[in-house]
Amino acid sequence: MRYFSLSATRVNTERLLTHNMLQCHVKNCRPNESFPLTIKDPELERTEAEFNPDFMRGLVPKLDWTALRKTAGALGLGDLPAEMPEATDEFLQMLHALVLETRVVSGSMVCDVCHHVFPITNGIPNMLLQADEV
Amino acid sequence: MIPTPDLAALKPFLPDVYDPAEDTFLLLDALEGDADALRTRHAPSPSPAAAETPTPLKASTAPLVTTPFIVEIGPGSGCVLAFLAALVGCNAVYWGVDMNPKACAATRAVAAANRVRHSDVVMGDLTAAMAARLCGQVDVLVFNPPYVPTDDEELAAAAPAGAADSGPVGIAAAWAGGVAGRVVIDRLMPQVKALLSPRGAFYLVVVRENRPDELARLAREQWGLRPRMLMERKAGYEGLGVMKFEHVSDE
Ligand SMILES: [Zn+2]
Numbered sequence: 001m002r003y004f005s006l007s008a009t010r011v012n013t014e015r016l017l018t019h020n021m022l023q024c025h026v027k028n029c030r031p032n033e034s035f036p037l038t039i040k041d042p043e044l045e046r047t048e049a050e051f052n053p054d055f056m057r058g059l060v061p062k063l064d065w066t067a068l069r070k071t072a073g074a075l076g077l078g079d080l081p082a083e084m085p086e087a088t089d090e091f092l093q094m095l096h097a098l099v100l101e102t103r104v105v106s107g108s109m110v111c112d113v114c115h116h117v118f119p120i121t122n123g124i125p126n127m128l129l130q131a132d133e134v
Numbered sequence: 135m136i137p138t139p140d141l142a143a144l145k146p147f148l149p150d151v152y153d154p155a156e157d158t159f160l161l162l163d164a165l166e167g168d169a170d171a172l173r174t175r176h177a178p179s180p181s182p183a184a185a186e187t188p189t190p191l192k193a194s195t196a197p198l199v200t201t202p203f204i205v206e207i208g209p210g211s212g213c214v215l216a217f218l219a220a221l222v223g224c225n226a227v228y229w230g231v232d233m234n235p236k237a238c239a240a241t242r243a244v245a246a247a248n249r250v251r252h253s254d255v256v257m258g259d260l261t262a263a264m265a266a267r268l269c270g271q272v273d274v275l276v277f278n279p280p281y282v283p284t285d286d287e288e289l290a291a292a293a294p295a296g297a298a299d300s301g302p303v304g305i306a307a308a309w310a311g312g313v314a315g316r317v318v319i320d321r322l323m324p325q326v327k328a329l330l331s332p333r334g335a336f337y338l339v340v341v342r343e344n345r346p347d348e349l350a351r352l353a354r355e356q357w358g359l360r361p362r363m364l365m366e367r368k369a370g371y372e373g374l375g376v377m378k379f380e381h382v383s384d385e
Contacts, residue, residue, distance in 0.1 A: 017227065018254040021267045031266060049251065055225045058201030062271055100252065118263075124238050124255050127263035134259075 013123020017099040020068055024111035026133045036067035037109035045103045056092040136166055139216035143247040147240035152210035152308040156369035157339050161278055162217050164365040164376035172222050202226035202273040210237050210308055212244030219250040228253035233307055260322050272329045278339040281315040315344050327358045335380050342373035
């Protein structure tokens with residue numbers, strides 16, 4: 001195996017897959033209630049990634065569908081059905097585009113319960129808290 | 135042999151991030167030595183192209199194996215994350231979580247330079263922001279912690295847990311480990327069992343001063359994990375080791 005250096009590669013910025021994994025963890029907040037974090041002022045980017053149906057099928061059970069549906073709706077990326085549809089090729093392609101190819105370059109994620117703001121800068125979400133918030 | 139990842143992309147970030155050293159290379163060797171376990175247990179189902187007869191997509195067909203989630207805490211340079219991707223393959227999702235913003239940027243740059251397909255970086259303290267959603271879903275967890283025994287002043291200067299208000303977290307957070315170098319390790323260990331998937335494994339770099347025997351005993355008695363010393367090496371004055379922790383099997 002041979003590796004090549006960086007110039008032609010693009011950076012990895014926060015995918016909606018990662019957003020689907022992040023929760024508010026401020027002390028005494030109710031993370032289940034505030035999940036998913038609301039994305040504010042997003043600069044979105046779509047980057048192409050190779051589609052692998054097996055990879056996507058294996059990813060489906062690890063996603064929180066309700067949270068993904070809410071986020072996709074809020075970002076105007078489409079109305080997903082309330083129940084996760086059957087894993088047809090077409091559905092997996094849609095999901096691939098949504099969770100792996102859609103990235104948040106900048107903006108913030110806001111907790112709807114405690115209103116904490118987690119900034120996203122250069123595609124990296126900042127989940128660190130102040131000492132008195134832990 | 136898997137080559138050491140291309141670290142040319144790391145140069146602009148030095149000396150603000152941890153430059154791979156003996157402990158890093160021991161971890162790479164230990165992971166490579168455990169390659170069979172990593173590959174066979176964490177490989178996704180074969181792609182249709184690889185199968186003798188392509189399997190049509192069936193809605194009712196449950197996946198043979200879920201897509202592996204691989205998480206490195208404190209990736210620093212991103213060297214280990216990129217190495218794991220070469221070892222396990224690109225059909226897994228990789229996350230690096232680091233408190234140091236420069237380490238986050240470095241990890242992203244090195245992962246990109248090494249063509250890690252599905253990797254994201256999160257700036258955070260251990261897995262705090264992801265723990266609930268990652269519960270029972272992490273197939274490989276890796277941590278080369280700040281293990282050097284330090285006094286309280288040095289540890290405070292390293293701005294540990296949640297101290298975002300004390301300014302940006304710097305390079306000291308990469309090594310300052312407090313009493314017996316165990317402060318950060320002992321904060322993570324009780325959460326490991328909950329994070330690991332049924333087939334999951336946790337790889338931890340330790341030094342002699344961390345008291346690996348005591349860690350092994352605590353793993354069995356308190357943290358509900360089966361410990362194993364995977365590899366040991368002496369590097370100068372440091373007695374380094376890589377421990378592996380898994381669920382206690384019923385067999
Ligand atoms: Zn909150």
